[in-house]
Amino acid sequence: MEYNFQEIEQKWRKFWAENKTFKTEENKDKKKFYGLDMFPYPSGAGLHVGHPLGYIASDIFSRYKRLQGYNVLHPMGYDSFGLPAEQYAIQTGQHPAITTEANLKRYREQLDKIGFSFDWDREVRTSDPSYYKWTQWIFKQLFNAYYDYDANKAVVIDELIAKFETEGNTSVNAEHNCEIEFTAEEWKAFDAKKQSDILMDYRLTYLADSWVNWCPALGTVLANDEIVNGVSERGGHPVEQKLMRQWSMRIKAYAERLLTGLEKVDWTDSIKDIQRNWIGKSTGASVRFALENGAGNIEVFTTRPDTIYGVSFMVLAPEHELVAQITTEEYKEQVEAYQKAAGLKSERDRMSETKNISGQFTGAYAIHPFSGEKIPVWIGDYVLASYGTGAVMAVPCGDQRDYDFAKHFDIAIKNIFEDVDISEAAYAEKSGTIANSDFLSGLEVKEAMAKAIAAIEEKGLGKAKVNYRLRDAVFSRQRYWGEPFPVYYENGIPKMIEDEFLPITLPEVDKYLPTEDGEPPLGNAKTWSWCINKKILKDNEKQNGTCTWPMELNTMPGWAGSSWYFLRYMDPSNENEFVAKDKVDYWQNVDLYIGGAEHATGHLLYARFWCKFLYDLGFVPFDEPFKKMINQGMILGRSSFVYRVKDTNTFVSFGKRKDYQTTRIHVDINIVDNDKLDVEAFKNWRPEFANAEFILEDDGTYVCGHEVEKMSKSKFNVQNPDDLVEKYGADTLRMYEMFLGPIDQAKPWDTKGINGVHNFLRKLWRLFHDAENNVVISEGEADKKALKTLHKTIKKIHEDLERFSFNTGVSAFMIAVNELTELKCNNKEILESLTILLSPYAPHIAEELWTKLGHEAGTISYATFPEFKEEYLVEDAFAYPVSFNGKMRFKAELPTSMSKEDVEKEVLAMEQSQKYLEGKAPKKVIVVPGRIVNIVV
């Protein structure tokens, strides 16, 4: 066998592992490079070909950086807490840790086969107590901090307490949801519970009531994801909105910095846009509308205070706390019915259903703060409780949703814009002149805005305000398989367990479901109470109301562990700190982060938030975790289908299926090759097909149909990398995954082309060997043409790597090998450089060829990236494409040194030009030297 990839790859995998070729140490004499992958959740299905796409890209880039002399940190680990293992535990009773361990092992085996240059000594697992000890520790830091807007950073809570003790809270400028004001004296007079409650309103992680999708039948909270058409995906049970006491993260405090921080990171504009829109900064004013008969106030946030005279009704979210209070007897029944119906809808449904306008009048009226008019108060599900104040002042002439609502319910639409027709639609532009608005009439929108805000502030109705769509993030989960909180409740007051007793490890439970009283799964734990004297967990019976108290029953969400893991890789086994100062000072933030764009508003926002927080407290020296990011696209599966003739066991080939009534059936892609079904394998696939009969194409084959769709077990279209590594080798897989297309685009997985890449590697092998597989390499000066090929390739590979265009890089290698084969080049100098260039993409074969070129084993990983020399590429003639009216007609070979004028003269004089000019004089001639000639006739 000539290119024996199996032998070669096995050899080098072993070599790298035994020699720890990719072990990384801090080295102050070398520039550092930190290349990171989003770590995987180890699912039971194992790694499929979509996973390695990003890993291969980052591995190529990390290897490239090593060749450039960087000290490279390139680690891998696992986001090993998560729902699937818990779901499996619920079904089978098997502890999620066991499932997870088994899955991890499989992932590792699969990863090992692909030739990644990870430093496995740095592996982390979020579900490992030695890891989540520090997740709990960070949670405690958040609990013990608040956000001070004067310092514009997080500050330890002790400083806030000190302020309360000396000045109360009136002069405190902090992010909070504290509704009362108090003096120092009052503060000191509050009891412990009251003080705790007030501090809770300032802490960066805090307990508060949040709306959740509650499914009473399942006794659990559901993600929007798990709800289909208003009922639970599992079981089809009804779901309702419920307020629940939960931990939240005061990420809102960081809204502005999360926004401005985007300017200094090198991410795609699309991800930045997604985050910007998610944060959703808007400026305007908060305004209080008094209710009729002194029944209180409705506070709204509006971005258009200038349109306040256009208000003709108000709308509250159905869940708004005032609704019950203000609804009149007459409308009570309808309002409650409406609230109930709205409560059954998910937030997403409510936002999507813009065509079905719904709402209900409450019978209550507010008083317009300027005109004194009576304004009806409605409830409507287009107003969301979680955004702004959960109430809007509706200005139908200026907002399309308000307009539609008004039309639907026949509410008056007041036009407050000069010379604007609103008979068909609202006028939502932020320009024009305001009319019919008393003191605002005649003003431009901008001036009216300023004046309206001034008047609102003057009358004490509200103030200018910046609002963010970003909501504080709920941090509690009613699940088992997550980090337990290091929290117990002493007389209902949450208390943190001291650092030296961390980690608080997950307790054993006999079942993983919620308890019968609807408590989270940890409610099933028997030993889940904290003794404040002995500082240990005790059995729940020991709870005594004096020194042994109940522990928190929720666990942390999936994003807790993943919000800081990139720091732990720097110092994975440190038992005293989450990361040592000198290590984080050396490695700094991630230079290149590769992962999916689907994390734009989750993980990527939370990780930034925690990083800024840790920066504020002086734990890390940077406030953005990921300097540069590339988002890899999803890999879709290509399913194959057979067509069963109705009510028979006969299968008709794709080309003839239209002649019959057929049912399309997914068929395992492993028994299909280039759409041709292996008929015998199909008969053996399942018993029911053993006696299958076939109607074949005229050439005697059975052709399958195909479709590109999500890769999934049930569709029999999952490609796992192991089979491909087995069949073609890891180097082929690596290059093929890159060759598929641009890294950032979704693309279908199809193994049809993998042969081409494999052939390329064989062709490369043949450059070094004769027909009998003996190494034949010539020494001495290289041929000029070969040098040109080489340097063209160096330039291309370098440029393509710099712009993360891995697919075009593979093409460049193919072109190079094709050209060198044509030249019969086996020159050592050329092949050496080519081997180094290729080594990031195909490391195993590169290692093998490198030793054949006479180098020491293993040294190619730290070789020097070849230098590009322009001189080998200089051309003295260029074939100008000559266009007439932009249409290319012929080429004219002319010296590159020729002036613009001479090119024009030469081209016009050519016989072919005369043909297209048809005797007429050209209207215009454009010559771009070294590029193109265009003649306008």
Place this chain on the structure above:
RNA sequence: GCCUAGGUGGCGGAAUUGGUAGACGCGCUGGAUUCAAAAUCCAGUUCUUUCGGGAGUGUGGGUUCGAUUCCCACCCUAGGUACCA
């Protein structure tokens, strides 16, 4: 609904700053080699055509000497939409 991305031959894709549309690979067709096959090598391969040419990058319009590339409107597909990770 909203936010983001994408749409180019039979297929994956290339065209980096507005300058030769279809690089490279697959597939397909024909040929060489072979007893035969595999492998390999060579040639061809956007569509259409009266063989002069004509059309062509989701659709319709615009800017330009010139548009896959820029602008406007629309259609389709994918991802996200706050408890999937």
